[in-house]
Amino acid sequence: xxxxxxxxxxxxxxxxxxxxxxxxxxLALTMGMTIGVRKTFWMMWGELIxxxxxxxxxxxxxxxIITQSPEVFVFLxxxxxxxxxxxxxxxxxxxxxxxxRIDSEIMPQPRRTELALQGFITAIANPKAWAFMIALxxxxxxxxxxxxxxxxxxxxxxxxxxxxxxxxxxxxxxxxKKLLQNSGxxxxxxxxxxxxxxxxxxxxxFL
Numbered sequence: 001x002x003x004x005x006x007x008x009x010x011x012x013x014x015x016x017x018x019x020x021x022x023x024x025x026x027l028a029l030t031m032g033m034t035i036g037v038r039k040t041f042w043m044m045w046g047e048l049i050x051x052x053x054x055x056x057x058x059x060x061x062x063x064x065i066i067t068q069s070p071e072v073f074v075f076l077x078x079x080x081x082x083x084x085x086x087x088x089x090x091x092x093x094x095x096x097x098x099x100x101r102i103d104s105e106i107m108p109q110p111r112r113t114e115l116a117l118q119g120f121i122t123a124i125a126n127p128k129a130w131a132f133m134i135a136l137x138x139x140x141x142x143x144x145x146x147x148x149x150x151x152x153x154x155x156x157x158x159x160x161x162x163x164x165x166x167x168x169x170x171x172x173x174x175x176x177k178k179l180l181q182n183s184g185x186x187x188x189x190x191x192x193x194x195x196x197x198x199x200x201x202x203x204x205x206f207l
Contacts, residue, residue: 007157010140014158017132018165023122024051027084029168030196032173034091035110039171040090046116047166048159050123055155058133059141084118085201 019025024047031040057183141150175194 007140007162010136010154011157015134015161015165017136018161021079023126024119025165026196026199027119027122028169029173029176030193031115032170032195033193034173035115035179036177036192037111037167037174038171039110039115040166040173042112042115043119043127044163044166044170045119046121047123048163049116050120051129051162052159053124053157054129055150055158056129057176058137059147061153071080074148079121081201083201084122085191085198087121088194088199088201091197092196099204158168 027043027047028040031043137154140154141147
């Protein structure tokens with residue numbers, strides 16, 4: 001098992017990095033603004049599965065192969081980025097399933113599978129996430145002991161920390177949503193969220 005001293009370093013380090021604004025945190029903030037924290041949990045589950053895949057692959061060495069073949073990311077990067085940007089444009093125009101209602105207009109609701117897929121793709125298509133996991137995790141694995149229990153413990157800690165940070169950002173988005181709704185600026189809320197979503201899409205595509 002990993003040394004307690006190493007864990008004392010690992011936990012605050014990963015928490016700081018995870019809490020830093022990034023693709024997934026911005027996505028959580030945006031969805032917290034538009035669809036609320038409860039529905040944003042579906043995006044979080046997909047994102048956490050993706051983070052778990054990336055972390056496990058980094059420890060097992062799969063990431064070393066993937067980083068040698070950048071074309072693996074091309075479809076996910078550009079396809080995922082374009083889709084998120086499309087959702088952002090829809091939000092900016094107060095249309096689509098994630099937009100807040102204006103007056104009594106009825107908006108279709110996003111599907112749970114769509115939200116989970118957005119989170120998953122955003123997590124696994126981020127080359128910076130792979131690079132970070134490759135750099136961070138191996139030093140915390142003691143090859144003199146069974147790798148599996150160490151991997152389970154580290155990935156569990158990563159997912160717990162990541163989930164905590166996602167909730168913090170989504171809750172912040174919910175607070176911003178209430179602030180803008182109380183002042184009657186629903187269209188401004190949609191446009192703010194749309195701009196953020198387009199930014200996430202561009203960020204993902206052009207990392």
